[in-house]
Amino acid sequence: MESAAVKGVSCTPRALADSLLDELWRECDAAGWGLDRSEFDAILLSVGTARNYGLAEGEAASRQQRAAYFRSLRLSDLVLARACAAGNEQAWERFVALYRQPLIRAAIAITGSETLGRDLAEQLYAELYGLTARAGERRCPLESYRGRGSLMGWLRTTLAQRHVDHYRRSHREQPLEEFDAQAPEPAPEKPAAELTALERAVEEVLRCRDAEERFLLASYYLDGRTLLEISRVLRVHEATVSRKLRRATGGIRKQVLRNLQGSGMSRRAAEEALGADPRDLDLNLKKLLQYSQSDTFQEKAAR
Amino acid sequence: MNQNSQLDLHPDAESLNAFAEQALAEREREQILAHLAACSRCRQIVCLAQAAAVEQETAAEAPKARSTIWPGTWLRSWRIAWVPVAVLAAIVTLAVFVHQRRMDTGSKLARIEPQAVPQNVGNLAKPSTPPQKAETAPLPVPVRSATKSLNPTTPTVASEPLPQHFPASSPHFSQAASIELPNSSHELAALPPDASKPEGLSRGAVVQFKPETVVSARELQQALGTAQSHAAARAMQSARGSETQGRRILASTAPAQQYEAKAAIPGPIEVSRQSLMVGIPSIHLTKTTALPSGLPAVSTAISRHCVLAIDQAGELFQSEDFGGHWAHVDRQWTGRAVTVHLSNKENKAAGPTGAGVEQSESASGAEVISLSAATFELVNENGKVWVSQDGKTWKMK
Numbered sequence A: 001m002e003s004a005a006v007k008g009v010s011c012t013p014r015a016l017a018d019s020l021l022d023e024l025w026r027e028c029d030a031a032g033w034g035l036d037r038s039e040f041d042a043i044l045l046s047v048g049t050a051r052n053y054g055l056a057e058g059e060a061a062s063r064q065q066r067a068a069y070f071r072s073l074r075l076s077d078l079v080l081a082r083a084c085a086a087g088n089e090q091a092w093e094r095f096v097a098l099y100r101q102p103l104i105r106a107a108i109a110i111t112g113s114e115t116l117g118r119d120l121a122e123q124l125y126a127e128l129y130g131l132t133a134r135a136g137e138r139r140c141p142l143e144s145y146r147g148r149g150s151l152m153g154w155l156r157t158t159l160a161q162r163h164v165d166h167y168r169r170s171h172r173e174q175p176l177e178e179f180d181a182q183a184p185e186p187a188p189e190k191p192a193a194e195l196t197a198l199e200r201a202v203e204e205v206l207r208c209r210d211a212e213e214r215f216l217l218a219s220y221y222l223d224g225r226t227l228l229e230i231s232r233v234l235r236v237h238e239a240t241v242s243r244k245l246r247r248a249t250g251g252i253r254k255q256v257l258r259n260l261q262g263s264g265m266s267r268r269a270a271e272e273a274l275g276a277d278p279r280d281l282d283l284n285l286k287k288l289l290q291y292s293q294s295d296t297f298q299e300k301a302a303r
Numbered sequence B: 001m002n003q004n005s006q007l008d009l010h011p012d013a014e015s016l017n018a019f020a021e022q023a024l025a026e027r028e029r030e031q032i033l034a035h036l037a038a039c040s041r042c043r044q045i046v047c048l049a050q051a052a053a054v055e056q057e058t059a060a061e062a063p064k065a066r067s068t069i070w071p072g073t074w075l076r077s078w079r080i081a082w083v084p085v086a087v088l089a090a091i092v093t094l095a096v097f098v099h100q101r102r103m104d105t106g107s108k109l110a111r112i113e114p115q116a117v118p119q120n121v122g123n124l125a126k127p128s129t130p131p132q133k134a135e136t137a138p139l140p141v142p143v144r145s146a147t148k149s150l151n152p153t154t155p156t157v158a159s160e161p162l163p164q165h166f167p168a169s170s171p172h173f174s175q176a177a178s179i180e181l182p183n184s185s186h187e188l189a190a191l192p193p194d195a196s197k198p199e200g201l202s203r204g205a206v207v208q209f210k211p212e213t214v215v216s217a218r219e220l221q222q223a224l225g226t227a228q229s230h231a232a233a234r235a236m237q238s239a240r241g242s243e244t245q246g247r248r249i250l251a252s253t254a255p256a257q258q259y260e261a262k263a264a265i266p267g268p269i270e271v272s273r274q275s276l277m278v279g280i281p282s283i284h285l286t287k288t289t290a291l292p293s294g295l296p297a298v299s300t301a302i303s304r305h306c307v308l309a310i311d312q313a314g315e316l317f318q319s320e321d322f323g324g325h326w327a328h329v330d331r332q333w334t335g336r337a338v339t340v341h342l343s344n345k346e347n348k349a350a351g352p353t354g355a356g357v358e359q360s361e362s363a364s365g366a367e368v369i370s371l372s373a374a375t376f377e378l379v380n381e382n383g384k385v386w387v388s389q390d391g392k393t394w395k396m397k
Helices: A018-028 A037-050 A063-071 A075-085 A089-111 A114-128 A151-171 A193-208 A211-222 A227-234 A238-262 A267-274 A285-291 A295-302 B003-009 B013-020 B026-038 B040-069 B079-106 B131-136 B143-150 B217-238 B256-264 B344-348
Strands: B110-113 B178-180 B206-208 B242-244 B247-249 B282-285 B297-302 B307-311 B316-319 B327-329 B337-342 B358-361 B367-370 B376-380 B385-388
Touching (some): A018 A037, A018 A063, A018 A075, A037 A063, A037 A075, A075 A089, A075 A151, A089 A114, A114 A151, A151 B013, A151 B040, A193 A238, A193 A267, A211 A238, A211 B026, A211 B040, A227 A238, A238 A267, B013 B026, B013 B040, B307 B337
Parallel strands (some): B206 B247, B297 B337
Antiparallel strands (some): B110 B282, B178 B206, B242 B247, B297 B307, B297 B358, B307 B316, B337 B376, B358 B367, B376 B385
């Protein structure tokens, strides 16, 4: 696996100052992993252009923005990952020494099982080592790592991805004997006018909430996550999550009241409508929240 | 929906990880957050990855904490030994303290406690009393009667042969003995191995051996009085594992030399912490130290008020706190003092209640228990006698 060439990187004109590249080259000790300077420059450029230096698509990045983007990267992890993907033995030794055991421990923590965790970690490790090939070409998932965030975090997230995907695939496989055909649903009764208005008002309000509030609501009410778990994801304190949740629910209530009043209800009637049994409402919050996906990923799906 | 389309639909692992590690720009962060709000799969991935990260951080911090507590210096590596060492030191200190206190309290030579005088004198001497009756109804023994009945010179003493019951080699009774009488608690006395039944203790008296207690016959005699002591001494010489009418006399396997040495060799006053109660006021004898001269006592006399002792050099010492402190008594007699004891005449004058027990002893082992106020008698080497009421002022008799 002797290869100094870095796959997927073509020689591009230098868009960065030589002094910055020299500085980054020295910082990440890329020479220790068998990379030469031209390969290092090519890696940086490929990483930068893949995400347009963290800017929106079509937006031109200035030299300072590029420099800031490269400085925000984990270059040492990036170089190690690319050297491993290129098959550098020293890099693999280093990778094994640094990440083999943490990878197994993370897999065990994710799966909650020693056996499943070890299987998951070994499977990913084999993939990382490049044992899988597509179209006759050896592929290493480490090539997709671009230095944003730590390599260990990337490994953990990859493990979690594999585990969740595997679970979601196998979860749908049910034995036939346990499968009972559902009875046909009864014809829906025509709901009361107040309930219809309430449903519409809730839908509108939820669509209007910002991404963070919807994430909080979905995590807390749909997924049943604790405040601590949500706070770890958002890197804020539990109390902050609690406060934001309280503010979100309070804001939704006020907005629903306003919407109901806007639809012709009196304030008292609107408040009475809010006191309706939630089971009487035909609201699918999951669908409502999923309706407002970000445009970026919808665009990706359309392509 | 295959895996490729999933990857197209969802942000990749790097983006999710960068979002969780706050490594994304604001615009991209908002995009990921909006996706997470709508996508339960990605929320689950992020949450699982974060939970694993927290677990790994916790596991990584534990060894650090341990290494902080136990740096590898040689001195600190002994830290775990300090606790047992400290506990051991505390125990040793406590033991020394307790021993010291016992020594202090042990210096009080004797304490006399008045005890209820038993009634029904005659039961002790009746040989025909059934054993069951004797056991269910303990025989109260008045002091005077008991003393009289145990006196070998008194013809009323019943001396039934006591059957062998306990083997002499029994480890429980191997070293010493105790004597029990009706209405009394157990007491102790060292017995010679060839001891046989005591005449005076044949009825109503129980002799028990206790391995932890060694008391000379002299003390037993002090407690029982002159008459009793003679009977007990003979009993100790002859008794060996006897029992009669529910009361038993057990023999000791202690070497004969032990008893003889204690009886014959004058020395520091031997003591026991236990009391000897034979239906008369009990005498608590405690350990004493040597006399101020450093020589052992050859003769002692104990009254209610004071203790007198003659050492081997013939010097007389007096103690008013039962051996706690000794004062030298100036010589008011001629020759070398040999014996000090209580007057026999006073003994005979004692009342029947048994109050005011006093005792004396000589180097030969002759002891006297007086039941009245003391009159000490001092005998010099020529056999001349001096008398004293307080032990300080002596007059020739």
